[in-house]
Amino acid sequence: MTRTAACALAVALVASACGQSGVAPPPSPSQCYAVSASRWPRVPPPRRPVTDLVVRLRAGVPIEQAEDVARGAGGSLVKVRRRVRALVVRPEPRTGAAALATRLASDPRVLRVGPDVRLHALRTPDDPLFAQQWGLQRIQAPAAWETTPGNGVAVAVVDTGIRSHADVPSVAPGDGYDFVQEDPDPTDPGDPTYDCTSHGTMVASVLGALTNNARGMAGVTWGPGGVRLVVARALDTSGGSFVDVAEGILWAVQERGARVVNLSLGADDPNTSCPPELQQAIEQVSGQAVVVAAAGNTTDTNPDRQGVVCPANLDKVLAVAATDPENRVTFYSRRGPEVDLAAPGGRGGNSCSTEIVTASPSSSHPEGYPCAAGTSFAAPHVAGVAALLLSQNPGWTPFQVRQRLKRTAQDVESSGRDEDTGCGLVRADRALSGETDPTPACP
Structure with a gap:
């Protein structure tokens, strides 16, 4: 009997910032709301034993x-x-x-x-407040919008599904599927016990929130009329199966034409191998779509447990680390030679000046804009820039997109490629123009 290592995938929360001048203004204090630490569980929800x-x-x-x-x-x-x-x-x-x-x-x-293995969303224990939105400025998204808003590119979010929010693109008929419940409705029911549990909605808002609509926040891609959102619900509040993630990837790319796939999820342990089914699914779509994955979050001080996790550590996946407002790698971001790029993820601190703004409805705030931090929100910054690049260059292959993003990144942290931020901070403006550092970290 052959066996596969259990890939306990987990998801971290990350968000997108509102725009600068020329885009929708930041939400007023009445639009953003603070989520107190007491509203989040102090311990993770009980995880279902793996018997399947x-x-x-x-x-x-x-x-x-x-x-x-x-x-x-x-x-x-x-x-x-x-x-x-x-x-x-x-x-x-x-x-x-x-x-x-x-x-x-x-x-x-x-x-x-x-x-079988359950997949879980990583929750940030200290919930953020809302004040400032800085992520889009760090990657120079407004300059990129002068060239293209990212119209028409199909981007898949394989996550907990989607919830209705006035600032998040709606999902067209046929572009959503629930692999948890086996039906064509990708709606995320959320968790009525806690606010801000709609992880997939928060991730989607970072890369594609409706922009310049006089409401809420801006996304990396401009809307209305921005990206075409494809949603594969593969996780619920108790987790999900890695075969559902693999199935969702194949469905999104092969049947719905997604050209970018965002995976804000990852294994708990960097020493856990990805199951072959997940590896093969990513390999199958690598010639059709740019696959972006969060590098993972950890506060473990053991160096042997700080590495990049599955699926971000696979070939042909862009592994994304998280940075703070000063363009420094965050304390929780996983490190290793597999890291390709970094993007804003926030460092925590109970303030939107150091975290990322997202859109997510809750029972108490139907049009809420919570702030959050994690590599899961760094990943959709990169996925959004990939969509901008494909909007400008529709004939490009995933390999060309990956190479351009790495070559035009802004070198941060150590000079040259490093294990904290890879090739550097993703830059939307440079990705579209082709401009690089005088000595690129990844020539």
Whole structure:
């Protein structure tokens, strides 16, 4: 029996800043609201034990045999992922996962068996206040908007889904799917217990909030008429399966034409290998879409546990670290040779002057603009710039986009490429113009 390492993906919160002159003004104090620390859970929600198994069928085995494979081994079929060619099988009450895995592995139709893993959103424990929006200024987005607002580029957000907000683009029919509930409605139900739990909405607002509409915040891409948002809901408040993330990536790119994929999620442990299904999904779409992933968040002081996590540590993925208003890498941002770029993520501190503004509705603030910090919000800054670049150069390949973003980054931290910020801070204006540092960190 072959086994896969469990990839416990997690998500960090990051946000986009409002614009400067010429774009929508920053929200007034009445529009932004502070989220007190008491509104966030002091401990993470309980995580569901991993007992389900992911079963990969051999090539040539019809996917219609999924039920027979599961029942023949004494398990129950939970779901089928046709694009990934994987099944999720659950042990019966009297059958342990280990015994079920052994029986499944002995089936000649089965290629591999491994544990399913729940994906989780990383919450920032100290919730921010709203005062200033600085992220767009650091990446020089207003200068880039003079060239293109990013119109028409399909950008996928694989996350917790989306909630209705007047400052976030609506999802066109067919451009959303819920891989958690298996239906075409990607709505994120949120968590009524806490404000600001709509992680996918917050991420989407950073890269594509409606801009210049006299309301709320601005995104990296200009709206209305900005990016076409494609939403794959692969996480809920209790987590999600990595095969749902893989399935969401393939669906968004191969069936909905997404040219940029944002993955504000990552494994808990940098020493955990990405499951083959997730690796293969990213490899399959790497020639069609730019895949951007958060490098991950940690406060672990053990150097062996500070590295970049799955899936950001994979080839052909742009791994994004987080920076503060002074363009310094944040204390929580994961480090390592896999880091490609850095972008505003905020350093915390209970103030929007040091965090990132996002849009997210809650029961008490239907059109709220919470501030947050994390590499999950750094990633959509880069995804948004990639969309601007593809709007300007629709014929470019993902490889060309990745190379341009790295070459035109602003060298920060140590001179040259480093493990904190990679090639440097993403610069929207330079990405469109081709301007570089006199000695680029990544020539």
